[in-house]
Each structure stands twice: as structure tokens, then as C-alpha cells.
Amino acid sequence: MQLTLWTYEGPPHIGAMRVATAMRGLHYVLHAPQGDTYADLLFTMIERRDARPPVTYTTFQARDLGADTAAIFQNAVSEAYARFQPEAMIVGASCTAELIQDDPGGLARALDLPIPVIPLELPAYQKKENWGASETFYRLVRALAGPKAEPAPRAGRRPLCNILGPTALGFRHRDDLVEIEKLLGALGIDVNVVAPRGASPADLGRLSAADFNVVLYPEIARAAAQHLQKTFGQPLVETVPIGVGATIRFVEEVAALANVDPAPVLAGAPSRLPWYSRSVDSTYLTGKRVFIFGDATHALAIARVAAAELGFKVVGLGTYTREFAREVRAEAALHGIEATITDDYLDVEAAIQAAQAELVLGTQMERHIAKRLGVPCAVISAPIHVQDFPARHSPQMGFEGANVLFDTLVHPLMMGLEEHLLGMFREDAEFHDGAAPSHLTRHGTAPSVPEAPEPAAPVIDTPPQTSAPDDAPAAWEASAEKELKKIPFFVRGKARANTERFARERALSRITVETLYDAKAHFGR
């Protein structure tokens, strides 16, 4: 048993729902107890979908347990077929139905419906949401993608590819797709099928007509793309085009596969990120300590953007996607750190604190952790809440995605000029520690006055302790305490901790102004 308060991923049948909801003409019959329909509201509320997900639940109750849950399931399948007339169906069990051991695949087969009915085995007590999405998509592709279409001769036609991976409830999948289609169009490549998002079962039947596959989200589409590679010899591009560098690599790889010239697409300055990042205002971003956590796709891609395109120092990198632990560990090693592979948010919180991050890039959970720790934060990966399904166009991928990333990753930090001013005028009324942000000042209230700079002398001038235990904090001299106050408040806590650590390591019993600056020199970055 695992004690859990928050879970990064839902159970695997949620992954199956994400695939079913992304598609058209597909219906999912889920053998599940009453109550499991809560999952609908992830789609109707968080993603704001305007229709119910194409899912029928058996919603059995205690009085149904016994012989007739199987009959209930068969009934649900027949009624769903009659009502929705789907082109194909997927059937499976949620965690509870897995325990009662009805066989959804066999029961559905016995009904002999005139459409493909694909059974899903999603072990709810071992696997999770992303695995469920990957497995479902793989099963669908396996069942529906054949046979091999006779490819038209390449001469005299434009190259053709499939885009694989975007689902329902995916972080920015809607807008990423727009950017990727735009890039492919500019390269002169046609899109054969996008799947699962927007595809019908019949569309999956046309997958083999493409020359190659583009895998946007490996944790969802790698298995299916590898199957297509094996079965139809379709090569795949798996470079995730998040960030300028990755987008350039993506364009070059796709162009090579399609035998087209990437130069026109890469010409000029397709993204504003490189210039923005070189402009002097961004200098203060240099070496900012950043902690990155999310699904593997986004954590890996954002780590590269943070280090190579914004000049941050990556002090923490991790994922909850255990399937990709090896790749995340390798990337972390490049930054000289150890990866945080966990699905326990308390571990993540401890890692963020240990890393002394100045910026956290993560999921909805890291947003809350950062808020509690008083550290700036931006969201770069699912799980996400409703505000991260924005109305405006906000891709992560491609050159426009890079623009969005620059804004998203930099805005939580103070802009350079603002930070500089804060440092210079820290004793001024507008900038003292207790001042509320100017836009929040209420009318009619007098501006709060900074405290008198002289503290009411707390117990500081104690005589040096001769028999202090090793871990007792050294005492601050009044002058050192006063000097500490001159350090901008947003780094003061760190300065205090560093100085105390410095004093402890050297067994100093008192902290003087000298100690403060010695520590600063010692820990300075």
C-alpha cells in the first residue's frame, strides 16, 4: 500500500478515455462501478469540452454483484452501439471491475457486433494514466492500421506524414498541433493522418499510406509508432520540437526523411527567443537556479531550453514518468545533478528545498509547492488545472512555442530592470520589504511606513559560548544582523542560511559582518 495525498497521474483507464475522447467515431464502454463517471468532468470542466466524452459506464452497484454484472456489461455495449453507431469500440474494465473478473473482451465478442471491438487490458494496480493512453493508442493502431497501402511513387508528389500523439486533456496539445502542421506545411510536407486527436477509426486505417511518422509525445505515441515502423517500414521522428534548438533539429530531421530543403523554413529569425535572450535585460537570467519537474517529454525538453537558450542553471530535474527514467537520468547527468524520479510530491518538495531553486518549472503540484516556499514558478507539464487550457493560442512546440516559453519562464521572475531597482532603492518607502505591490495598494489607506531600521536589539551581544554543541546556530552580532537587512529581501533568507552554515562548518560561535561576507565569497556563484 502506498500512502497518497496527491497523484500525478490517474489510473490507466483515464489514459484510455483521453484517447477515446480525442477521436471521432469511437466509443468506449467501461465496466466500472457507480461513481467512476467523475472522470467525465476532467474533460467537460478542465478542458471545457462541449460534449460528454464518448464513454458509457456500466455503473454497477452492490446489488448487481453476483451473476449479472456480465449481463449489465453486455447490455451497455449493445445499447451504446445502438445509440451512438460508432465505427469501432474499445471495451475494458476500471480497477474495481478488474477485480470482479468479468471478461469485457470476450463478452463483447460474443455480441458479434458488425464493427471492430477492441479489448483493452489495463492493469490498474500496476500502471497509470500515460501508460493507459499509450497502450490504448497502440492497440487501436494495431487493430485498425492494416493492411499496407500501396504507396504512390514518390516522384511527382509531395511527401506525406502522420502526426502521432496529441490527445484530449493533453497539456497544450491543441496549439502544438497547429504549430507542427504549420511547420510541415512550410516544408512542403502533407499530413496524412493526425491521431488520436481528431482521427476516426477509418483514419487509422489510412496510417500506412504515409512515408513517415512524427511522434510529438513519446510517452503516448512511441509504442504505436514503433509498431508502424516494424509493420510498414515507416521511419519515425521522435525529436520533441520544444525550444528553438530542438525545433531546428526537428525541422532538419523531418526534411531529411522527406527529402526536402529545410533552409527556407530556418531562414531569418523564425523565433524571437534568441534575440530576447541575448538582449541585455536578460543578463540577470544568467545562472538562475531552476528546478524542473514534469512528464518526461516536457521535463527533458524544458531542461535543454532552460540551460542552453535562457542561460539558467538547472539545479534539479525529475519526472513522475518512470517509463522514461533512464532518459531523464542521462539528461540530469549532463547538468551534473541526480534526477528526481518519483510520484510522491513530498519527495519533490524536499528536492526543491534541497536544491535552493530560485525558479520552479513544473506541474500544478509544483506550482502549489513553490507558492508555499515563496519561490517563483511556471507550469510546463500536466497535470494541470483549468487555467492551463487557455483560450488564447499558447503552444509549447515550434518557433511560436519558443516565444511562448520565453514569456512563460521569465515572467514569474522579476524583470531585470525591476530587480536592479529593487536592489538600489531597497531602503525607499516604495521598495521596503513590507510594501505591497504597487498595483495592489488600496485607495484610502495610508502607505505603510518602513520599520525603523534599528531593530530593538534582540539577544545578540551574548558572550561567546565556550561549550556550544556542534549544531547550535552561531549568534549574529547586531552589526552583522543590520548588514544582512541590506541584502534584498528575496535572497536574504538564503544569505542567512548560507552564513549560518558557513559559521557552523567552521565552528564559529559568532557571526560578524566579516563572516557574512566571507560566506558570500565562499558560496558565491
Added chain:
Amino acid sequence: MNAHAPIPTADAGCGVTIRQERGQRAVFCGLTGIVWLHRKIQDAFFLVVGSRTCAHLIQSAAGVMIFAEPRFATAIIDERDLAGLADMNEELDRVTRRLIERRPDIRLLFLVGSCPSEVIKLDLPRAAQRLSQSLSPDVRVLSYSGSGIETTFTQGEDACLAALVPELPRTEAEAVPSLLVVGALADVVEDQFARLFAEMGLEHVDFLPARRAGAMPAVGPNTRILLAQPFLADTARALEARGATRLPAPFPLGAEGTTAWLRAAADAFGVDPRRFAEATAPGLRRAERALGPYRALLGGRRVFFFPDSQLELPLARFLSREMGATLIEVGTPYLHRGHMAPELALLPAGTEVVEGQSLDAQMDRCRAARPDLTVCGLGLANPLEAEGLATKWSIELLFTPIQGYDQAGDLAELFARPLVRRTRLEV
């Protein structure tokens, strides 16, 4: 979908048609009750023994609350646990001890059963007994089921309170008669009711659940119970088994409902009618004033209720009698004929009450009727809005204080807001 049982058409004897329906149900399970119960009992912790689905459900239902050091969590059963039952009890003990070490402020721990734990027949009552012994006297451990196979949404609270009843102190047969108000109410509402009862001269009034585990009320043959919520069938039965007597009353929603509810208590304790009128007059006056503006908005509106919380009947009664709305269909997940009799008597003749659900069929009826306002869950609300129907999402009615005189206006506003919004939007 469940096989359709032959549907008996019953008549409650007051012109209300009650029909039963079976099929796909779009409802929450009882685990959801934890989200408001843990806020009410301030030193209790709710440990769900279930699957990742259970954890995911609570997380989805609790929204941002999950990070305010909430007092609930899930012990997720994994494959190793399913291998053997004995091992699982040890695992549960280990998880519980770890939890109590981390939260030494906890005095009452509920082990909450889920569908997976019920299906594999994990004996949570026995586990609770065992843990209670080892953690005594600091922590008491109780268990109840919030599983979807046994409970729908608010029935989770019923199961929780029913689990508390055998633990309540006993009052002697010769004790002074006391009033016990049953059902978790917002603190502000509870305080208002306590003041009203005091003004009527009732001296012994308790609330179940109490705000702290150590302060739960006593019960005995001289206890009169007044249900503040309509979904407390098992709790009432357990209290009656301990000798308490239930006072039949409509539920305290709207001015009329609140007055009738208070009067049931006043009559039982022989409060002088004049004193009752004096105590209730200011509240009644304020409620009338607050409700006035909403009558024009809600009067004549055709309302359709999907089943959700069992609050549907009292809400429908409030909307029709006090606001002048017309009821198309009133769905309820479960209908307790005894507890609901005073409500049924107040519903207008011809009201269609449907107990249970067959989702697709009910949605077809709703679309065909094109109501002015549809009360439904969050899974249905946006899809129905997209079809051009105004909706009021029902969960809010559980999280918002709506009972009593001073919340009557707020209650009407909850229904009026979606309608007002539609008149404002020009795009």
C-alpha cells in the same frame, strides 16, 4: 447498463408521481463526502483504502483544497496487496502508523472503504477495531464505506455519521429531553440555528457531527432528532436504535422550509406559539426581503433536476412554492419515503419524481423538454450549455451554506445567476 426492472408507478397519495429508473448513472460515489466532512470535524482524518482511481477522484473533487494540509489521504492498494489478505492488514497497519506519526494532532481516524476494498472483502471494521486498540487512548479508529457500489455522493456522510452513532455517550432514561440536529451544516448556519433554538427557550440542543471528535453529543431515549439533511437514512436508523425519536419535518431550505423545520422542534418541546413567532419573525422578515427580487427572475421558469445529492426534492419544493418555478422532472438518486413524506406533501400535484437514473434516456427527456434551467453535475453541465440549455451545477449546493433564513436569498441567487448571466452576454 443495468437491466430495466419492471417499473412500478407509485402514487405517494398527494398527486406526485414517483417512478424508478435503472441504467447508467452519472453520479459521484460516497467518498466525495470526505471533502466537506473533514472540514467539519476538525481533528478527524479520513483514510480511504482504495485504488489510484479513488485518490484521483478525491483530488478532482477537492480541487485546490488538496494543498491546505487537508486531513484526508488514500492508501492505494497495489498488486502486492492483492496477492494475499493477511499481508494487506499488516500493510494497512503500517500505513496508519506512519500517518499518525506524521499527524499527531489527529484524534479520530476514519478508515473509508471503497469499491476495490469492498469487492476484495477487506475487513475494515475489524481493522478499525484492531488499530483502535493499538492507538488508544490518543486516537479512535472507525470505519465506514464510501464506495460507489454502495453509496451515492451524500450517502457517504450518512455512512460516516452512522459509524459515529454507536460511539456516542449514552444519556439516562430520566435525562432532560434534548434536541439533536443531525447532518453537517456550515458553521455559520449551525450557529444561526443554535441562536434560534435558544430564543425559543430550548436549552439542550446538540449537533451531529460536532466540530471536535471529543465533543460528540450524547444520545438516549429522551433525544429528539431533527434531520438537517435529507440523505441520513442509516444515521437516523442507528439513532432510533439507541432510543432516539425522529421529528418529521421538511428540510430547512427557503423561508417556508426553515419555519416548518423549526416548528417541528418547537412543537415537540412545547414551545409557546407566540414565543415561536417572536423568535422566528426577524429571520422570516429578512428571508422574505432577500427572496423578493428573485421571484421575478425564477417565477414561471421550467426546471429539470438530474439526480445527485437527495437535496433535489426539498430544492424543487423551494423553487416551486417560494419562487413560483414549474417542475418538469425531479430526479433523485435515492428516495426515503418516510423521511421525505413532508416534502412530498408540499410538492405541487403532478410533479414527476424519478428515483435512480438511466442517463441517456434522461438526457433525451431533458432535451425534449428544453427546460429554462437544468440542475445537474459537472460532467453534464457544459455539454448541456453547448446545446443551448441553461444549467446550474449541483455540487455547489453542497459546499455553499444554503440552509436557514439568512441563506434563503443566497439559495435563490444560486439558481438565478445562470439565468441572469445569459441575459448579460451579448456574444
